């Protein structure tokens with residue numbers, strides 16, 4: 001069986017790895033260059049993501065994920081703008097994590113390198129449209145002028161998916177009026193002095209009275225690497241310039257520092273020490289639930305299917321999708337391809353939109 005996957009983020013390459021292990025032909029098409037530095041932030045992966053990584057990756061690649069993960073912190077805290085802890089939740093390691101999955105923190109760029117290792121990937125090949133062919137196949141067209149005929153087209157192309165609007169023209173993604181600028185500050189001795197101690201021991205978020213907030217967390221590689229502190233400066237979109245996404249990275253970093261200038265001085269200082277190449281920005285969006293559509297040989301995975309407010313679970317849900325679709329495709333026995341895809345979609349829409357709803361409620365609580 002031949003599969004074309006659009007998007008070399010997290011879910012797309014994991015599905016490709018699982019299919020490849022089962023002997024399927026699979027090729028990934030990615031819009032961007034390999035290794036964009038502003039795609040390298042630290043992400044927390046909830047246990048279902050760990051289980052999917054374990055199921056799809058070859059054992060040595062999965063071991064590399066564990067070896068390059070971040071050191072485990074003791075929990076998460078909420079701080080006030082003067083860096084006093086106002087809430088603390090300790091998260092001890094679960095004795096059953098081997099069975100139930102681990103809480104991992106990973107560097108996204110490092111994880112992507114592991115996920116992409118050994119795959120056939122066409123970079124600078126933005127997906128544009130598909131056509132359903134007689135006989136049940138599908139042809140995908142790309143912006144580099146190429147097209148490819150395949151048995152299954154998988155849109156794993158994230159929040160701004162080009163596959164989703166063609167498959168589901170009525171699906172809506174709503175902006176929530178929140179924007180964020182993020183970046184990484186190398187963990188030099190100076191940065192360690194400036195960082196709140198709790199940011200070196202798990203995840204913390206500084207919250208202001210007016211909707212501004214600043215998540216912070218160190219990523220210290222378990223087996224050595226360029227450790228860093230990840231920071232995000234977030235708040236109501238009206239606090240950010242309208243042309244933020246096209247602004248120079250140094251200007252975005254300067255704007256982030258200005259937004260926290262009236263808080264503890266260490267916070268703006270940490271932002272100003274951020275590596276400009278790693279600075280990025282985004283607006284917060286959420287998908288509206290969609291009813292299940294008539295299954296065709298085109299489907300969706302991860303943020304392309306169920307964009308959600310960042311609450312530390314979207315990456316794990318995207319990886320879970322990859323694990324589930326891989327299982328449905330490789331263990332389908334006598335079932336048709338469309339039956340396998342339909343059963344994946346039914347289950348994915350159920351837990352995916354439950355998580356969209358939970359993330360939205362927890363962000364507005």
Ligand SMILES: Cc1cc2nc3c(=O)[nH]c(=O)nc-3n(C[C@H](O)[C@H](O)[C@H](O)COP(=O)(O)OP(=O)(O)OC[C@H]3O[C@@H](n4cnc5c(N)ncnc54)[C@H](O)[C@@H]3O)c2cc1C
Pocket residue numbers: 006007008009010011012029030031032041042043044045046125126127128156157158159160161162182232282301302303304310311312313314315316318
């Ligand atoms: C600063 C920041 C911090 C985050 N922290 C966390 C966290 O701690 N925990 C968590 O769970 N989640 C976190 N997230 C969210 C998490 O990164 C996403 O949920 C996850 O990456 C979704 O994976 P995906 O594979 O579905 O999509 P993506 O990772 O977005 O990948 C989509 C890929 O498709 C490519 N693409 C897009 N359009 C096209 C096209 N037309 N043709 C070809 N390719 C295309 C893109 O270039 C990209 O490579 C964070 C996000 C940000 C921005």
